[in-house]
Amino acid sequence: xxxxxxxxxxxxxxxxxxxxxxxxxxxxxxxxxxxxxxxxxxxxxxxxxxxxxxxxxxxxxxxxxxxxxxxxxxxxxxxxxxxxxxxxxxxxxxxxxxxxxxxxxxxxxxxxxxxxxxxxxxxxxxxxxxxxxxxxxxxxxxxxxxxxxxxxxxxxxxxxxxxxxxxxxxxxxxxxxxxxxxxxxxxxxxxxxxxxxxxxxxxxxxxxxxxxxxxxxxxx
Amino acid sequence: xxxxxxxxxxxxxxxxxxxxxxxxxxxxxxxxxxxxxxxxxxxxxxxxxxxxxxxxxxxxxxxxxxxxxxxxxxxxxxxxxxxxxxxxxxxxxxxxxxxxxxxxxxxxxxxxxxxxxxxxxxxxxxxxxxxxxxxxxxxxxxxxxxxxxxxxxxxxxxxxxxxxxxxxxxxxxxxxxxxxxxxxxxxxxxxxxxxxxxxxxxxxxxxxxxxxxxxxxxxxxxxxxxxxxxxxxxxxxxxxxxxxxxxxxxxxxxxxxxxxxxxxxxxxxxxxxxxxxxxxxxxxxxxxxxxxxxxxxxxxxxxxxxxxxxxxxxxxxxxxxxxxxxxxxxxxxxxxxxxxxxxxxxxxxxxxxxxxxxxxxxxxxxxxxxxxxxxxxxxxxxxxxxxxxxxxxxxxxxxxxxxxxxxxxxxxxxxxxxxxxxxxxxxxxxxxxxxxxxxxxxxxxxxxxxxxxxxxxxxxxxxxxxxxxxxxxxxxxxxxxxxxxxxxxxxxxxxxxxxxxxxxxxxxxxxxxxxxxxxxxxxxxxxxxxxxxxxxxxxxxxxxxxxxxxxxxxxxxxxxxxxxxxxxxxxxxxxxxxxxxxxxxxxxxxxxxxxxxxxxxxxxxxxxxxxxxxxxxxxxxx
Numbered sequence: 001x002x003x004x005x006x007x008x009x010x011x012x013x014x015x016x017x018x019x020x021x022x023x024x025x026x027x028x029x030x031x032x033x034x035x036x037x038x039x040x041x042x043x044x045x046x047x048x049x050x051x052x053x054x055x056x057x058x059x060x061x062x063x064x065x066x067x068x069x070x071x072x073x074x075x076x077x078x079x080x081x082x083x084x085x086x087x088x089x090x091x092x093x094x095x096x097x098x099x100x101x102x103x104x105x106x107x108x109x110x111x112x113x114x115x116x117x118x119x120x121x122x123x124x125x126x127x128x129x130x131x132x133x134x135x136x137x138x139x140x141x142x143x144x145x146x147x148x149x150x151x152x153x154x155x156x157x158x159x160x161x162x163x164x165x166x167x168x169x170x171x172x173x174x175x176x177x178x179x180x181x182x183x184x185x186x187x188x189x190x191x192x193x194x195x196x197x198x199x200x201x202x203x204x205x206x207x208x209x210x211x212x213x214x215x216x217x218x219x220x
Numbered sequence: 221x222x223x224x225x226x227x228x229x230x231x232x233x234x235x236x237x238x239x240x241x242x243x244x245x246x247x248x249x250x251x252x253x254x255x256x257x258x259x260x261x262x263x264x265x266x267x268x269x270x271x272x273x274x275x276x277x278x279x280x281x282x283x284x285x286x287x288x289x290x291x292x293x294x295x296x297x298x299x300x301x302x303x304x305x306x307x308x309x310x311x312x313x314x315x316x317x318x319x320x321x322x323x324x325x326x327x328x329x330x331x332x333x334x335x336x337x338x339x340x341x342x343x344x345x346x347x348x349x350x351x352x353x354x355x356x357x358x359x360x361x362x363x364x365x366x367x368x369x370x371x372x373x374x375x376x377x378x379x380x381x382x383x384x385x386x387x388x389x390x391x392x393x394x395x396x397x398x399x400x401x402x403x404x405x406x407x408x409x410x411x412x413x414x415x416x417x418x419x420x421x422x423x424x425x426x427x428x429x430x431x432x433x434x435x436x437x438x439x440x441x442x443x444x445x446x447x448x449x450x451x452x453x454x455x456x457x458x459x460x461x462x463x464x465x466x467x468x469x470x471x472x473x474x475x476x477x478x479x480x481x482x483x484x485x486x487x488x489x490x491x492x493x494x495x496x497x498x499x500x501x502x503x504x505x506x507x508x509x510x511x512x513x514x515x516x517x518x519x520x521x522x523x524x525x526x527x528x529x530x531x532x533x534x535x536x537x538x539x540x541x542x543x544x545x546x547x548x549x550x551x552x553x554x555x556x557x558x559x560x561x562x563x564x565x566x567x568x569x570x571x572x573x574x575x576x577x578x579x580x581x582x583x584x585x586x587x588x589x590x591x592x593x594x595x596x597x598x599x600x601x602x603x604x605x606x607x608x609x610x611x612x613x614x615x616x617x618x619x620x621x622x623x624x625x626x627x628x629x630x631x632x633x634x635x636x637x638x639x640x641x642x643x644x645x646x647x648x649x650x651x652x653x654x655x656x657x658x659x660x661x662x663x664x665x666x667x668x669x670x671x672x673x674x675x676x677x678x679x680x681x682x683x684x685x686x687x688x689x690x691x692x693x694x695x696x697x698x699x700x701x702x703x704x705x706x707x708x709x710x711x712x713x714x715x716x717x718x719x720x721x722x723x724x725x726x727x728x729x730x731x732x733x734x735x736x737x738x739x740x741x742x743x744x745x746x747x748x749x750x751x752x753x754x755x756x757x758x759x760x761x762x763x764x765x766x767x768x769x770x771x772x773x774x775x776x777x778x779x780x781x782x783x784x785x786x787x788x789x790x791x792x793x794x795x796x797x798x799x800x801x802x803x804x805x806x807x808x809x810x811x812x813x814x815x816x817x818x819x820x821x822x823x824x825x826x827x828x829x830x831x832x833x834x835x836x837x838x839x840x841x842x
Binding site: 010012013015016017020021023024026027028029030031033038044057085086087088089119198 | 239524527529558
């Protein structure tokens, strides 16, 4: 069986990279004494996978991962044991068992919702956001492994609001197309004619899609 | 740290390299509240987080202090220059990893002295912490600055900066020290009174209670107590019962990659071999083992509390552990299911049990490191290394036969009495190791032979039989390195060598007196820090600092000292006596070896301390 787990990667750990987070999770699983499953082969590793790496510097409030287990473990037991084994700034929020045939979270991922918190006073107004969204297209330069690529991020923005000085947005995040929140924010600032602003990115929720409607990935 | 400072820190973390070095929050780190404890201790490691977190001593003492219900210990590392500069610019004081408390708010700020070339970082950390650098400038509200570790055996070079030293094994004296500070706080004693109380603890050296006088030729005339609280000689602390000594049941598990990211199991302390260059072999005497039962118990606790996937056995000479193959087998059996591997550094060549190699290789094949130290038998006899060429060839042949193809060989350059023939010997030895590899039939051996020969520069250290000898000058060392490079032009062999200037300065400081303190200060003031890191080592700045202080570095490093000279560290009784060290030096000159003291007492001096040396007591039937 597999366990689908939702966890928070706290603010203190926002500079911990994805590989380091994976290793921390592996060690927590080892400490938990849960019947984790290992891969076959010369260098066996723990079978687990994350929905999506979190950018360095970002906080994740409801991150999703799955963990393969050798045998059935009730969700309460799993949650109790893993919670005790996790460092204080990684909090397990919920978990539920799924069948081995359940698609891995990475395959179900479609988008994510973010809160962008500009440092200091928010330089943007509702008018800036409205003007930004009214554009026909929003060209942006995306850095990829093979170099820089110009893309249009307009169709990747599904929500963009301003509340209490923070920006809330839902952006595409899957293998075919994804738009990073800092890229969108940079475009927004440039469109509003203000200098690039430092901001803290908080990933609020990972989303899947069913019948053209977004739903939390953890429930998919 | 207040909220304004928190905000500054968050901003800095966005810009510096490896910000995770400064953020803490690791598994098994202390969550005690400083305000609720009687005594707070900032454990400072004068190097980066990645090095600090690999250090066993820190983990042991961190555990011991935090185990006291009335005390709290938090960790502090040296910020990398980009962070250090940014903190200074923004006025952000050096803070602890756990609660981000500025270090000047702790009762005690303790430094571990692992190597001399980290001393400039100690000044840097004090300065970043807003603590006056010279002990004489500190006020009642400043923390007490203490230090310990192997380099504390010559406390003089840092005597101006350290309020109190702990000499020797830290397990017991650390608790006594904290306890005394606790009482002092309760009794509202002054700083001076507290230091007097500390000076009364066996193993504690408080430099301000000793006066140093010098002869006209610049040598030390005397180091004498100037206060009734200070003993004539400070006797090093020895934990006689290692079996029951505290050992951590949990250790912090860093998020980021550190140098030794694994469980370290100290199987024994001390070494009976008596290599004459080796300070650790002298100052950690006698040898004390932990039982297999105790080690398995410790391993169980650590494995389950950390989730680490590797256990490394640690000691000065693990092959000498009485039941090594049994221990390895027991550990492997125990953790096979959990896929924990066992690794074995610090093996001597003469006792690499083929079986141990095979046992450890079942899970994972790590590199093999061997230290013949010198190229000829004569030279190895001078340093009392006690291994032969046959030992080495047998060991590497076994290793190649068991599937290893990469071997590291450690040598020292500039040993006393060394000649060109000894250097050629290193080349010959490497050639024979290559031969050993090709002696294994091709289908049996692993492909890709890689032999790495590293030659460090010999640095004479206090409390060794070589403490009186002159180090080769940097010019001679460079010449020798050139020659050695020629001798090691062998296919399959890579040669690594060390910066000669660094070893020269290390020699100056390791056998320095109090006046070296001003040199360290001047060098730091002129920008030296992280001297152990190539990219920050500034040799010229150090030489200028010597010049500015009117001192000649060669006086400290390259001068043969007569037996009659008062040595700056004579105030410390390390266990081994001067008579023993003199005897060993004379034997070295006669190319005479000294037996392993498990085979019979060599009278090193430990026998003076009742109950300290089990080997001696057993032999006498006490």
